[in-house]
Amino acid sequence: MAAKKKAKYYCRPDGIFETSRTINGKRVKFRGRTCQEVDKKILEYDTDRKQGRKLPEIADEWYKQHEADISYSTYKVYGLAVKRIKEYFTQRAGDIKPIDVKRYITQFEGKGYAKHTVSIELTVLKQIFSHAVMQGDIEVSPAVEVRHGKNLPEKKRSALTEEQEYQVERCRTGKWWLLGLMLLYTGCRRGELLALEWKDIDRTNMVIHITKKLNYAYGNIPHLEHHLKSENGKRDIPLLKPLADALPRNRIGKIFPNKDGNYMSLAQFNRVWKAYCHDTGLTKWEYDADNNPVEVPVVTPHYFRHSFSTICFEAGIDPKSTAAFVGDTEQIVRNIYTDLRSKHHASSADKVNAYLEMRMAENERKANGS
Numbered sequence: 232m233a234a235k236k237k238a239k240y241y242c243r244p245d246g247i248f249e250t251s252r253t254i255n256g257k258r259v260k261f262r263g264r265t266c267q268e269v270d271k272k273i274l275e276y277d278t279d280r281k282q283g284r285k286l287p288e289i290a291d292e293w294y295k296q297h298e299a300d301i302s303y304s305t306y307k308v309y310g311l312a313v314k315r316i317k318e319y320f321t322q323r324a325g326d327i328k329p330i331d332v333k334r335y336i337t338q339f340e341g342k343g344y345a346k347h348t349v350s351i352e353l354t355v356l357k358q359i360f361s362h363a364v365m366q367g368d369i370e371v372s373p374a375v376e377v378r379h380g381k382n383l384p385e386k387k388r389s390a391l392t393e394e395q396e397y398q399v400e401r402c403r404t405g406k407w408w409l410l411g412l413m414l415l416y417t418g419c420r421r422g423e424l425l426a427l428e429w430k431d432i433d434r435t436n437m438v439i440h441i442t443k444k445l446n447y448a449y450g451n452i453p454h455l456e457h458h459l460k461s462e463n464g465k466r467d468i469p470l471l472k473p474l475a476d477a478l479p480r481n482r483i484g485k486i487f488p489n490k491d492g493n494y495m496s497l498a499q500f501n502r503v504w505k506a507y508c509h510d511t512g513l514t515k516w517e518y519d520a521d522n523n524p525v526e527v528p529v530v531t532p533h534y535f536r537h538s539f540s541t542i543c544f545e546a547g548i549d550p551k552s553t554a555a556f557v558g559d560t561e562q563i564v565r566n567i568y569t570d571l572r573s574k575h576h577a578s579s580a581d582k583v584n585a586y587l588e589m590r591m592a593e594n595e596r597k598a599n600g601s
Contacts, residue, residue, distance in 0.1 A: 238266060248265060271467075273350050283325035285322060289366070289393070292366075302456060312355040313355060316359065329375075332373050333377050336379055347385070353377065356377075389537060390538040391537075395513060400415070410504075411507055415535045416421075417474070420444060420532075420538050421533075422445040422446055425442075425453075441464070451497045548566045
């Protein structure tokens with residue numbers, strides 16, 4: 232009777248064949264229903280190592296590794312870019328050429344995205360390819376020399392008008408009057424303001440400690456994020472005198488909780504914001520789909536953030552210091568300052584022209600003897 236042939240690989244109790252190989256110091260396991268299937272997987276793995284992995288696999292690996300290094304909101308934004316990149320680049324990383332990357336960015340620009348969004352898309356793409364280089368999938372990144380186009384649309388940041396600022400400063404009616412006042416005099420993001428507690432108000436040193444913020448997972452649920460991953464997030468904002476005089480004393484807990492004492496959901500905040508804008512007069516009337524008149528806010532919390540930067544500019548604060556106050560990059564603040572300077576220069580020119588017209592009119596009256 233012939234002896235039973237010994238299996239090439241170890242057969243587990245569940246009937247699955249398994250073997251392992253040490254590759255680049257890492258133990259890799261291969262499994263299959265037959266020894267031939269295991270052989271095939273080993274061959275495919277070896278082929279992948281020689282030809283490089285497909286970009287979707289590399290993109291997923293890069294994205295997962297960044298989860299612990301970046302803020303929750305940035306991670307979500309990167310996730311959208313990764314999804315689009317995976318859908319477009321389905322081939323092996325080594326088969327992608329610079330012209331392919333440029334074509335992708337050009338098509339992305341053609342969809343009308345703002346310059347900031349295009350820059351994020353290109354940044355994610357470049358980082359994924361850099362990761363592929365570091366992992367040995369490719370030798371040179373095809374995205375290194377790719378640049379986005381010029382004259383892309385830029386979303387301009389809006390600020391409150393002087394009249395609207397006055398409305399915010401004077402308002403003391405309604406339940407939420409402090410909300411706008413704090414936005415105006417701190418430059419906080421919405422999520423940072425909603426995460427504030429009374430203990431963060433440091434009257435001894437006249438600063439407000441910004442250490443955390445709320446993000447809204449799945450569009451509505453408040454998610455508390457500590458500013459440990461953000462270079463600009465954790466900071467101290469000066470407690471300006473008008474705000475210090477208005478703030479109540481000897482309070483504990485959250486400054487802007489919901490009725491249950493918890494953090495507001497996005498839906499709850501939207502209702503609060505409508506109420507605040509109504510009390511402050513920052514609304515207008517429109518007609519809904521059924522032709523019924525509805526009152527809607529004319530500003531968002533971000534208007535107040537931009538107004539705070541404007542206040543700093545008009546007070547003579549340098550861009551670097553303002554950037555530290557608002558938790559933005561210095562370049563973003565410089566762009567705001569540049570826009571403000573151009574407006575101030577235009578205003579100054581109007582004043583000079585008005586003065587010259589007045590002076591010329593006066594000279595003419597003198598010349599005519601009147």
